[in-house]
Amino acid sequence: MNHYKQLEAEAIEIIREAVAGSRKPVMMYSIGKDSSVMLHLARKAFYPAPPPFPLLHIDTTWKFQEMYAHRKKMAEESGMELIVHTNQEGKKAGINPFTHGSSYYTDVMKTQGLRQALDHHGFDVVFGGARRDEEKSRAKERIFSFRSAGHRWDPKLQRPELWNLYNTRMRPGETIRVFPLSNWTELDIWQYLHVEKIPIVPLYFAKERPVVIRNGQLIMVDDNRIPIEPGEKPQMRMIRFRTLGCYPLTAAIDSPATTMEEIIAETFNTVSSERQGRLIDSDQPGSMEKKKQEGYF
Amino acid sequence: MAELHAKNIVEYLEEQRQKETLRFITCGSVDDGKSTLIGRLLYESKCIFDDQLKALETESKRYGTQGEKIDFALLVDGLEAEREQGITIDVAYRFFSTDRRRYIVADTPGHEQYTRNMATGASTAQMAVLLIDSRKGILPQTRRHHRIVTMMGIRHIVLAVNKMDLMGFEQSVFDRIEADYREFAKDANLTTLQAIPLAAVSGDNVLKRSENTPWYKGPTLFDHMDTVTVTEVATRAAFRMPVQWVSRPNLNYRGFCGRIAEGSVKTGDAVRVLPSGKTTTVKSIDFFEDQLPEAEAGASITLTLNDEVDVSRGDLIVTTDHPPEVADQFQVKLLWLSEEPLVPGRSYWLKVHAKEVSATVMEIKHREDINTGSHLAAKVLNLNEIAVVTISTTHPVAFEPYTVNRTLGGFVFIDKLSCATVGAGMIEFALRRSTNIHWQSLEVGKAQRALLKNQTPRCIWLTGLSGSGKSTVANQLEKRLHAEGRHTYMLDGDNVRHGLNRDLGFTDADRVENLRRVAEVAKLMVEAGLIVIVSFISPFRAERRAARDLFAPEEFVEIHVSTPIAECEKRDVKGLYAKARKGELKNFTGIDSPYEVPENPEMVIDTSTKSPEECALEVWRLIEGK
Structure with a gap:
């Protein structure tokens, strides 16, 4: 079995396993190329049924115009529910990357926004398009990345992840981020x-x-x-x-x-x-x- | 690699598609230069970008151990704590490729306390690069790492004898280390073993043949990785697919989704569903908008079948020619991954392929010393310890021995309360006795017996501290039920510990076994149609939970007798608190052994605020629905 078939089959296995172990799954949709690949794989995993979860976009209101246009088009074509969430407090306070600095802005509009959306809807399994080749700390992250209540990641306390056996058990308030593209590279x-x-x-x-x-x-x-x-x-x-x-x-x-x-x-x-x-x-x-x-x- | 132009892209993509992926793990002890070697591999295969190299130069000056030179180790140690301490804590995955192959390398920590992380990396690897510091030769750590990688099923090893520059590239040093290792590894049943003299820091024999080792005639590390055959020749390749998901988009379609674990499947093939044993034939192999004539191992597909057979998640669809075994008792090798020790008799979730069942360890046959391989006696299993144990599962499981198929023979234990992954196991074989002792198919069942007694069988489980009034309430309750013509039985510490459980003491392990037996006896009595009243301190949530799991949902009624400890101690009917306070009685619940308060009992009663009669009445009302 060649490299691409293998990556594709692995990602589909991961997506099915995560959904089977989840009470209320959701897929992050950032409109980027990795999201597009992930969405495509999700459709393959459950075809002829549509993927049994909605898409979630955390909208900072600072995305490129062309991204908004593409988001609209994809939501229509996939037939899936698209949830768009913006941190309203941050928006009201006028938090922006120019006056508040990238670090504070990202925390308020993206990280806080994401946590609000996950808490509000009660999602327990959240698909993300991150890859291990992107950045050093991502190279260390599990495919099923466990988050304690409050969405915190503790890099020193990751669940051992052996073979293709993914532990989807969790206690109330705990969540799991799932990265089906973990082993893909940019070129892939x-x-x-x-x-x-x-x-x-x-x-x-x-x-x-x-x-x-x-x-x-x-x-x-x-x-x-x-x-x-x-x-x-x-x-x-x-x-x-x-x-x-x-x-x-x-x-x-x-x-x-x-x-x-x-x-x-x-x-x-x-x-x-x-x-x-x-x-x-x-x-x-x-x-x-x-x-x-x-x-x- | 040459420049790529857009017009060659079709050719290039075709080339990429033909490449195989090799997954390997690097291991070795703390200062063997493991991370340096990986950094070197990435660098030589041109998988480090300019901006990463620039960042690396900055960091080398700050944290590096190579003076003004670039410290390649910093490329792979991704966590802040790792960079500060200069050690690897968790496994990191890296990607690079050559013209021949693509590689996924798991860089794993060498310290003994991170054994579980190393096992994680090894579980998906086909090959291991075992690093040796040529100044030190084979160390106890080398033996430990060798044991873990071979236990995890890796049959291809590269013995990377590193830091040869510090030994003057002396052939005798290399030869002695290789000979020592071959002697030590002779029973490991390795398919390939290649020793290579290296200096990762300067790149000797990594990509290019070193001029410093003219005596070495073997391949460089890259040559070897590019050419070694790691795909196991499947001697049997019989079709097996675990069902992950049942797809029912409409009434006309029922698809079984999974990833083929072994063999291949064609349309029309006869297949069997396990554990049920039902047979049928393959109607179609669906993949997205296509229907495939055939699919091979590793493919994620959806099967439709010609007959309406019952198939659920966790079942295996297999060839009718060579179906795998189905059993509920096994001998397994177990690596413990949790700070909380394994206690035989405690119930855990066991996940094997897509199947999840309840399982308990029946017996620890022996523990293996990870450094020497010798067998040791053990009552419990602690973090990073390895043992051969026997387990039993609540439901039958279709499986293959781990040495035959990693996907169908590897499993994890999950703690039922914390939900953490606490153990990793490899099935060796099914115990014969489980396949030979068939459950008698009984004409007279629980329902018939209950009907005759005109009652609903139940297990009323009273838990609470010593002296909280459990037995008094239990007695009152039994009297009342008896007066109404109910058939009852009471199990308490006194009538069980003097007989059935007189071989057990009060250590945590013995308490677990004590309650397991009590719960099993209670279950048989409920099967007999009785209302069983169990009155035990039963301090641990895990055991009460395990007891509950034995019964049907409405059958088990947990009553927490919550009388405060001050009141219990004041009563001290048996004088036990006084003894415990003086230290004459060890492991006394509430004093030097914990009591875990029930999270969701059906009822809480407190005998310090109400009389035992009133409490018993409340329980009676609850179970009689009045």
Whole structure:
């Protein structure tokens, strides 16, 4: 059995196992390429029935316009229920990545928002699209990642996870995050998107877009909420995104790749890692581990 | 690897598709340079990106142990605590590829207290790279790691004799270590064993053949990993698929979803469903929008069958030619993963493939010294200890021995209260006695007996501290029931400990066994149609829970006699509290042994606020529904 069939079969096994052991499962849908692959695998796992769970999007209100358009399209096409949650307190307080800093903003709008949504709906099993090749602390995380009441991850107290046996038992208030794409790499994702012809947000393909340069990173001017500093002037550049998050916190790369084939070629030849474009990973030492402990994905 | 252009992409994708994946584990003791080797593998296979390398340089200066040079170990130690302490605590998974293969490597900790994390990494690996510091040779830790990886079923080992640079790349050093290891591992039934002299820190014999070891004629580490054959030649390859999920989107479709654990299946094949034993044929093999003519081991598929047979999650669908065994008693090897020791007789969830059942350890046959392999006697099993034990399950399980199939023979124990994964086991064989003792199919059952007695059989379980008034209330209750013509029996410490359980003392392990026997006796009496009143301190939740599990949902009535300890001690009818306070009586509940308060009893009564008669009346009302 070749590599792709193996990754696909493993992910489907994981998704079925998680649903079988769950009272109320939900799948995180971040609109990005990994989410798109995960959703596709979920459809395969239960076909001809639709996946027996809703999709959940934590909306910080700072996503790219094209992501919102894609979200709408996918919700219609999959026929699944889409729950959109925004931290209303954070929104009312006007929390934004520019004045409050990426760390505080991420905590309020993403981590707190996520915890609110999970508590409100009482979901016990939550699918996430994280991969182990993305970041060092993720490389240490189990496929079924157990969270104590309050959604905390304790890296020193992870459940032993042997063979393909996943322990889905939990006590009231405890939850499990499940990562079916744990063993996929960035290249695997692109190749799978290509082979399976899965639609993704057009921002992944290169196009002339308005950007400003901050700390050496290309930030796209997606709407007029971005404060333009004195001396700064948005310029048009041929750019694309390797990863998508909140637009002020997601840097683009210069690229001529306008087709899936060109993206795969570029990914293969690339010399820097995908999460380099994620500004929140480096805002404090060991920052991903700390965010995860608080309940971030 | 050459530059890739978009126009070659079809070719490239085809190449990628043909690659196999090899999963391996690295192990070795604390300073053998394990993380350094993995860092080196990632670096040499060009799987470290520029920004990661830059971050690594910064961190090397801060935490590194290599002076001004890059410390590759920092690439893999992902947790803050690991970087601070310079050790690996938990298993990390890394990915890299060569032109021939893709690799998933589990970097596992070497310390004895993290044995469970090492077993986690080894459970899915096909090969192990066992590191040895050439200055130190084979250490007790090497033996321990060897034992864990072979116990977990790994049959391919690379003996990486590292830090050869510090021994002047001396051939005699390498030869002696290899010979020592071969002697030690001769009974391990390894399929391949390759020793390689290495210096991970400088890359000698990792990717490129080292000029420092002209005497070494074998492959480099990468050469070996790229070419070693690890796929076991399946001698039998008989079809087996655990059912994970039953798909019923509409009345016309009933699909059985699972991942094939062994063999392959074709449309029209005759199959058997276990444990029920019903046979039918395969109607279709569905995968998303396609119907497949055939599917092989490792594939996740959905089967539809030609007859309406009963199939549930946890069943196995297998070939009719070579069906696996079904049993409810086994001899297994068990690795204990929890701080809370294993106690024989306590009930745990057992998960094997997609099946979950209740199971208890009947007997610890012997514990194995992890460093020497010698057999030791044991009454309990502590964290990281390994033992051969016998277990029994509440329901029959279809299985294969672990050495035949890891998926169908590996299982975990899950604690029923904490829900933690507490043990990892490997089935060796089914005990013959369970297959030979068939339950008599009885014409007269519990319902018939109950009907004759004109009552609902029950187990009334009174739990509480010594002196709380359990026996007094139980006596009152039995008198009342008897007066109404009910058929009853009372089990208490006095009538059981003097006979059936007189071989048991008061240690935790003995208390567990004591209650297990009481619960089983109560169950037989309820089967006989009686109302059984059990009056035992029964201090542990796990045992009360295990007792409850023996009965039908409405049958078991837990009464917590919650009289406060001060009141119990004041009464001290038998003078036991006084003795315990003086230290003359060990393991006394409430004094130096814990009482775990019931979380959801059917009723709580307190004899310090109400008389025993009133309390008994309340219980009577509850069970008679008045």
